[in-house]
Amino acid sequence: MTPTDRIRVVPRALVTAGLSAARLPLAAAERAASQRGNEAWPPAMAFEGLEATVETVLGSLLRDDSLVTRGRLRQAKLAQLRKATELETLAEQERAEADAQFAAREEQAERQRERAAQQAAERERQAEQQAANRKRAAETKAAQKAAAVRKTKIEQDKALTDAERRARLEALSRESDALAAQQEALEAKETVEVIDESIEGTRAARTSS
Numbered sequence: 001m002t003p004t005d006r007i008r009v010v011p012r013a014l015v016t017a018g019l020s021a022a023r024l025p026l027a028a029a030e031r032a033a034s035q036r037g038n039e040a041w042p043p044a045m046a047f048e049g050l051e052a053t054v055e056t057v058l059g060s061l062l063r064d065d066s067l068v069t070r071g072r073l074r075q076a077k078l079a080q081l082r083k084a085t086e087l088e089t090l091a092e093q094e095r096a097e098a099d100a101q102f103a104a105r106e107e108q109a110e111r112q113r114e115r116a117a118q119q120a121a122e123r124e125r126q127a128e129q130q131a132a133n134r135k136r137a138a139e140t141k142a143a144q145k146a147a148a149v150r151k152t153k154i155e156q157d158k159a160l161t162d163a164e165r166r167a168r169l170e171a172l173s174r175e176s177d178a179l180a181a182q183q184e185a186l187e188a189k190e191t192v193e194v195i196d197e198s199i200e201g202t203r204a205a206r207t208s209s
Contacts, residue, residue: 040085048078
């Protein structure tokens with residue numbers, strides 16, 4: 001180690017000690033917030049930036065390349081952390097958007113399923129209503145047909161009864177006419193017999209005189 005290096009060790013150690021002392025409150029806050037070891041925690045990243053700036057500036061003032069290098073490494077590390085944080089934030093936003101889109105699609109699909117179910121239920125209700133209407137129409141038609149058959153039968157029975165009554169009356173009339181003719185024939189026969197008897201009596205009287 002050169003004398004110049006030994007001279008720079010002391011300020012470097014002081015800088016390191018000061019930064020370590022300044023980190024103590026942050027360490028306590030990390031433990032309280034359960035963020036210990038989380039380099040991407042915003043307060044930790046802010047302190048990391050402060051350390052990088054201090055090491056770079058003081059390293060330049062003290063012409064301490066080691067401090068400058070360490071500060072630049074911290075800056076590079078911080079840049080990577082910020083980039084990773086941004087990417088993670090972007091990824092989280094994309095995941096949130098994807099989740100929102102998925103939820104929207106699921107909600108839309110659920111609404112479509114509900115509409116399909118309602119339409120199916122409505123079609124079934126209409127089909128049942130149409131079937132009931134057809135059944136009532138068939139029953140009404142059958143009842144009307146049965147009533148027409150009964151009416152026709154009643155009319156036929158009535159017509160048959162009227163025909164039978166007329167036939168019976170005609171038969172009675174013919175029988176009455178036959179009886180009347182028979183009675184006339186008997187009366188005529190009796191009249192002839194009476195006439196015959198008168199003729200015979202007259203003839204007998206003539207013969208005896």
